[in-house]
Amino acid sequence: MRSFKNRDIISLKDFDRQEIEHIFEVSERMEPIFKEKKRVDLLKNKILATCFFEPSTRTRLSFESAMLRLGGGVTGFADAKVTRAADWRAEPLDDTFRMIENYADVIVVRHPMAGAAKLVADCVNIPVINAGDGGNEHPTQAFLDMYTIKKNKGSIDGLEIALVGDLKHERTFHSLAYGLSNFNVKLALVYPEGYGLPVDNMKALREKGIAFKETQDLEDVIRDVDVIYTDIIRKEEFKDSLVYERLHASYYHFTLETLREAKEGLILLQPLPRTDGIDYQISPELDGTKHAKYFDQARYGVVVRMALLASVLGAVD
Numbered sequence: 436m437r438s439f440k441n442r443d444i445i446s447l448k449d450f451d452r453q454e455i456e457h458i459f460e461v462s463e464r465m466e467p468i469f470k471e472k473k474r475v476d477l478l479k480n481k482i483l484a485t486c487f488f489e490p491s492t493r494t495r496l497s498f499e500s501a502m503l504r505l506g507g508g509v510t511g512f513a514d515a516k517v518t519r520a521a522d523w524r525a526e527p528l529d530d531t532f533r534m535i536e537n538y539a540d541v542i543v544v545r546h547p548m549a550g551a552a553k554l555v556a557d558c559v560n561i562p563v564i565n566a567g568d569g570g571n572e573h574p575t576q577a578f579l580d581m582y583t584i585k586k587n588k589g590s591i592d593g594l595e596i597a598l599v600g601d602l603k604h605e606r607t608f609h610s611l612a613y614g615l616s617n618f619n620v621k622l623a624l625v626y627p628e629g630y631g632l633p634v635d636n637m638k639a640l641r642e643k644g645i646a647f648k649e650t651q652d653l654e655d656v657i658r659d660v661d662v663i664y665t666d667i668i669r670k671e672e673f674k675d676s677l678v679y680e681r682l683h684a685s686y687y688h689f690t691l692e693t694l695r696e697a698k699e700g701l702i703l704l705q706p707l708p709r710t711d712g713i714d715y716q717i718s719p720e721l722d723g724t725k726h727a728k729y730f731d732q733a734r735y736g737v738v739v740r741m742a743l744l745a746s747v748l749g750a751v752d
């Protein structure tokens with residue numbers, strides 16, 4: 436296995452099964468620190484810069500919490516408008532990050548432009564972690580999604596997993612599809628016509644021999660699947676608001692009724708938020724059911740991000 440030390444985490448394409456399982460194993464080792472709300476000194480003397488050019492609740496705060504629990508320090512910004520990158524000076528991304536490299540040992544960046552995290556990684560010598568680059572990828576989310584599946588189902592192998600939604604634009608699906616293609620899974624791709632996975636994602640599924648079916652109708656697969664992974668529409672990717680509104684009007688929603696014929700052990704995952712300014716994608720009536728695992732994901736996000744930070748900073752083997 437390639438060492439994680441000093442590696443960037445930009446795309447799930449860059450990680451094989453052994454490496455993904457390594458992160459699961461390190462995450463498991465982090466659980467006692469998280470559960471007992473401890474602060475250890477594994478990353479003392481290390482500084483994380485969280486640089487967010489797009490809003491975030493879970494991703495930024497869980498990264499910061501992970502760093503603090505491991506004894507490190509945190510700097511950064513949650514709103515680029517307070518930096519010179521987003522005022523009238525419009526400082527270019529590479530200039531901004533050439534500076535930040537001097538102030539931290541690892542950078543977590545979220546940016547509305549696809550490819551932004553790679554661009555940052557190419558101009559600094561410290562590890563860069565992609566916290567979402569436009570409609571492209573959100574790799575740390577996929578690591579925690581897969582960890583949540585493993586924790587709930589025991590193993591990822593052997594499962595039938597439905598990805599349900601706008602698979603074309605939503606970055607969480609892209610990273611997860613790459614990640615899952617390393618396991619022995621069957622996929623059900625459920626999407627409105629014209630909103631399937633990008634070509635590159637489909638190529639990876641075919642190359643890895645992943646069996647998949649495609650449908651627009653969740654009812655076609657609801658009785659068979661062990662996991663449903665869904666997300667709201669990434670509105671930012673739509674220049675034409677009418678196109679967005681049309682898609683929104685017939686989009687997938689989850690209620691007790693939707694899951695009536697689901698397997699007993701079905702788990703429902705969603706990266707959160709589950710609201711889109713208009714309605715709930717997942718009705719709160721599901722929260723008390725055994726299917727609801729979306730808040731587990733947010734919780735596991737902390738240990739998985741502890742594992743990723745400790746790994747790229749070379750503090751664990």
Ligand code: NCD
Pocket residue numbers: 490491492493494567573576605606607669706707708
């Ligand atoms: C993402 C968000 O809110 O931007 N959610 C998350 O990180 N938990 C989902 C997304 O990447 O679209």
